[in-house]
Amino acid sequence: MTPKSDLTVNQRHEQAAETRQNLLDTAKRLFAASGYSLTSIRSISKALNMSDGILYHHFPGGKKEILSVILHDGLQKSLSTMNSLNDELENLPLRDALDKIYRQGDMLFTADLDLMKILLKESDNLELNETHLLAETIQERINWFAGFLARRHQKGEIREMNFAIASQHFLAVSINNLMAKLLRIELFGKLELTADRQEIIEHTLALWKNS
Structure with missing residues (x-):
């Protein structure tokens, strides 16, 4: 049986992967609609109702790293x-x-x-x-x-x-x-x-x- 602590770690990894993918999908939609230059970090975070800090946690390089990925x-x-x-x-x-x-x-x-x-x-x-x-x-x-x-x-x-x-x-x-x-x-x-x-x-x- 998988220890409860391991389940918690797995759940965290899954949640982090889901958040990361949601950021990529949202940024892609906004970049396509408004252009890279006119899309701000704040607009990406706001669209997902999250803080800019969470975005930078997943993508320390900000917009440029997101676009690259x-x-x-x-x-x-x-x-x-x-x-x-x-x-x-x-x-x-x-x-x-x-x-x-x-x-x-x-x-x-x-x-x-x-x-x-x-x-x-x-x-x-x-x-x-x-x-x-x-x-x-x-x-x-x-x-x-x-x-x-x-x-x-x-x-x-x-x-x-x-x-x-x-x-x-x-x-x-x-x-x-x-x-x-x-x-x-x-x-x-x-x-x-x-x-x-x-x-x-x-x-x-x-x-x-x-x-």
């Missing part, structure tokens, strides 16, 4: 989720794999629009290593997809081409889709719509097929 954790989570599906994509028929890549990208990058809004608003204003993580995340995905296409070529499914450029072109559709949602504008197609997604994939496969 939000960006780092959010982008690492997205990249980890995408990478976890790589083996499954390798074994799918090519058309199905491309469809899943688009659906996966739309789900991951647009599921947390607040995170993307912060990156869009603050990347030019803040000198944070995490502001470069989005570019690194996208580049890592481009490199993986270029290798994926090369392996499909070896199987005879597509022609030989510059796989790095083909990868950039294919994944750029996901980036355009994300930007359209952030800016609330209509572009050439919506990846969440099956008909639009399939039309893009069929056109791409026609360009890639063996002559």
Whole structure:
């Protein structure tokens, strides 16, 4: 049986973790809505009805540390989720794999629009290593997809081409889709719509097929 004192320690750890996450979630919402510069420590604390001291207890570096954690954790989570599906994509028929890549990208990058809004608003204003993580995340995905296409070529499914450029072109559709949602504008197609997604994939496969 777990000693009562240990239960108390565990409960404290759980409560501290919950408070920390609530601070991150609230700060992310406020940063996305008002911008980093216009969001004060007091406004974050007030939104949770807590003292500034509690916030600094969890984040001694204040706003900058909070922003750093939000960006780092959010982008690492997205990249980890995408990478976890790589083996499954390798074994799918090519058309199905491309469809899943688009659906996966739309789900991951647009599921947390607040995170993307912060990156869009603050990347030019803040000198944070995490502001470069989005570019690194996208580049890592481009490199993986270029290798994926090369392996499909070896199987005879597509022609030989510059796989790095083909990868950039294919994944750029996901980036355009994300930007359209952030800016609330209509572009050439919506990846969440099956008909639009399939039309893009069929056109791409026609360009890639063996002559």
